[in-house]
Amino acid sequence: MSSATGIRIKGIYEHLDCLLTGIDRLKKANITGWTVMAPLPRHEILEIVYEGRPSPVRWWTLTGAVTGMTIGLLLTSLTNTQWPMILPGGKPVVSLVPYAVIMFECTILGGALFTTLGAIVHCGLPGFFLDKAIQDPRVTDSSFGIVFTDAPTGDQAKIEAILRDSGAVEVTSGDATLYDVPNN
Amino acid sequence: MKDVYSTGEPNRPESYGAANRDIIRVLLKPSAAYFAMLFVAVSMMLFGVWCEYQQIRWGMGVANIKHPTMWGVYIVTFVFWVGIGHAGTLISAILYLVRSRWRTGVYRASEAMTVFAVMTALLFPVLHLGRMWQNYWFFPYPNQRQLWMNFKSPLMWDVFAISTYFTVSAIFFYVGLVPDIAIFRDHSKGLVKKVYGLLSLGWRGTHRQWHHYMAAYGFFAALAAPLVLSVHSVVSWDFAMANTAGWHSTIFPPYFVAGAIFSGCAMVITLLMPLTYAFNWHAYVNIWHFDALAKMCLLTSAILTYAYGMEYFIGWYSQNPYEQAIFFWRADPWADYGWAFYIMVFCNCVAPLPWYFQKLRTNPWALFIISIFINIGMWFERFNIIVSSLAHNFDPATWDYYWPSWIEWGILIGSTGWFFTWFLLFVKTFPAIAITEIKEMIPPPLKGSLEAK
Structure with missing residues (x-):
């Protein structure tokens, strides 16, 4: 199991541009450890996250x-x-x-x-031991998401504010120590 | 109904969720018509199994394969099914690399067709062996006699080509399915959810997964693309490398590849036309797709017609008496296989001609019926090439007339049932339209608040 000791935070977005704004603000705030979830491979997301770095x-x-x-x-x-x-x-x-x-x-x-x-x-396949809360059915349907599996407790308020302000329609947080979720 | 007959792109659903729901509808309880089709396919397959049982029990004598026609219906049907498989890889790999928009609606079903067609084709060399339990002799393996394969033989090339083609096609097919199976998983319950969960390999759609997945998918397409050209070229060398009149020709590889794409595209029309109506997929597959497939068939039909004519020209121009004899004999309407030659010419060169008129290229019945003619014609093309050359080879003393036994016909029918059983089970349990790629065609939901550069 994970040795995570931080907080799990999840923001759900209904609009792509809001998601991109959220990622951009997290990067500008030097906050790491997030995972973006999307129902399809949008090149805008991959460009903003990987900045052109090719896959190995x-x-x-x-x-x-x-x-x-x-x-x-x-x-x-x-x-x-x-x-x-x-x-x-x-x-x-x-x-x-x-x-x-x-x-x-x-x-x-x-x-x-x-x-x-x-x-x-x-x-990171096969990933059968995934956090059920993070494997969100809305993400394979039509929503996007940003997930922290092990965010520092002290950053919780800051992260939640960034997610909400960028347009997340739902922001939830909880204990991450029970889960084992691969990170980026 | 407007969408069905439109020659433009179909009106896509408004949201990603709507695309999910539309395609997940196939998981609903099957109709009586579906069960009827499945019953027919399984019955045909079981009849083929029974015929094969007879062949194992009584020996190869129950098939009419004998000297000089040592390759009969089994090899004809093997080449036919390998050819059918080609359009799937062409549509899924080559059209992916060139970003063709009409590919999206039809490529998943075409890929499934490829995998099941190659699975069907792979049966035939094994059935042709007679002693099928010794089929591992095809493959290089260490043995006490230190006896290895003859890698200079085109038959060994074929073993490698078809095995590689099947493996790469199956991987490409499954990799494409993974995100879509995850969608099915998230819309199912109970045991079904667990099965889809296992098959989706725990896919979540994270940026990390999409990043590496898209890179891998591009490489699979790049690796599969040359196989479209190479596999049927290698199959054609099974014949062209032999010093047999009617086979020994450098035109064979492009001729076979064009024929494979021709028959494969026709089979996609044959399979998808009824499914589009049965599952009401008009928002994803419409006449625009069938029109594009019909144009592919027209192009490849023209190449085939040229190749047929060129074979005769080469036969005449070479002044080789054996080449001339076999080609003139094939075209003699009163000769043993003249009827097969004219069925081939009619189905492959004449029957597709109405598609030059847009009205007939956009008429569902005209598309469906002509596609069936093409399937029949392409089987007869292989029959014409293989059987007539062997039955009428160099030495007139050995000439013979080959006609398949009912066991051979039964195994041919069984192979068709085997193919349709797999295909029917697939369309009812997996997304036969690529949901994720359909979503890529839908404009993303935007709020107009983008500040990221």
């Missing part, structure tokens, strides 16, 4: 693709070297042109499998 998933894809291509090359050339069949067509035992097809398929397969792994790792 791309390195997983590259690693997978290179690994796959290498496996494709090794699988074909080493196995055919171990069983050196000379075909009637006269192709050499290790023939790169026909192996290119296998290498291509292994490149794509490796890239896809590693991308899946990267997405699972970075998205």
Whole structure:
């Protein structure tokens, strides 16, 4: 379970621009530890949160693709070297042109499998032990949210004020110590 | 009804919540018509299972596959289903990368079609083996004889191509489904909620999840896009790499890819047209989408018609007597398979022509009926290529007439039932329209108070 000792605060928004204002004000106030929840991937949210930083998933894809291509090359050339069949067509035992097809398929397969792994790792999936209050059905419907899972107790009033003033239609807070919620 | 016949984009729902509610409606109690369709599909599948049981019990002799026609209906149907799968990846991956707007309403059902079509296709090499329990011989595995596959063979390329295609398509399909299954989870109760909860992997829609998810989704699309072109190219090499008259041609890869997209888009029309009416999806899928699919079919039909003509030109221009003989024999209406050739030409080259008129491209009945003609024509195209070349090969002493046995027809019917069973179960239990991507088409709710730069 979590070692969180702070306060859990949740603000629900019905308008995207209010949410963006809330995120902006939190950033300007140097308050961290928040998670934005949205029913769809709006690029405005990702831009304001990540400021153009790309996802590391791309390195997983590259690693997978290179690994796959290498496996494709090794699988074909080493196995055919171990069983050196000379075909009637006269192709050499290790023939790169026909192996290119296998290498291509292994490149794509490796890239896809590693991308899946990267997405699972970075998205924090599977997340079956989530805070039920934070897994808010309104967020998969039409609302947006900003959630603090472990906000410093002393900042509670300040955070709640920012959320309310930016247009949150509902701001709730409670004990966070019972829950284990991955943070950004 | 105005929306149904509109050739413009459908009127989207006003809010994200309305989109959820519209699509979640499919979870309501199924109608009698749904159960009737499911009953027919399951019955066809069970008939196929029974035919396969006969084949296992009595041996491959119950199929009419024999020398010289060692590839019959099983390989014809294998190529047909792999081809059907192509449109799904084209629509979900390539049209995603080029940000085509009409893709959004139809891509989830097309992806499902891809996965189930490739699952159906994968049955056939195994059924064709006869001894299906030895299908692991297809794959490279360490064994005591240190015997490895011949990686120079296009048949091995095909094993890798289809396996990779299925794996990548299935991952792409499931990854796209995760946020939508989370929506279903949040609108369900009891055991159903638990099942959707498990399948949604605890998705919450946090900024962290969306950030990495969108990056991964883009990479999946980029990885799947070349597969659209490569998989059917590799399938075509199963034939083109062989020194068989009528097969040994460099035109095969683009010809097969165009044919695959042609048949796949037609199958999307065949599947989605009744569903749009059954589930009242007119706010998401309307004639605008079908019109775009019909235009794709027209383009690929023109490519196919060119390829058919070019095969004859090459046969004549090469002055190769074997090439000329097979092509002229195929087109002889009184020859063994002349009827199959003319069914192919009519269904693939002539039947789509009415779609050049917008009135017929936007008429639901014309769309549905012509799409069925195309499906039939594309099966006969593969029959025409595979069977006629083998039955009429180099040595006249070996020429034979192949006609599938009822067991082979039964397995073909069973495979269709297998495909439709999966598809019907899918549309009733999962979002067959991508809710999250539909939401991206809806203007976001704004209060007009933005101060963030």
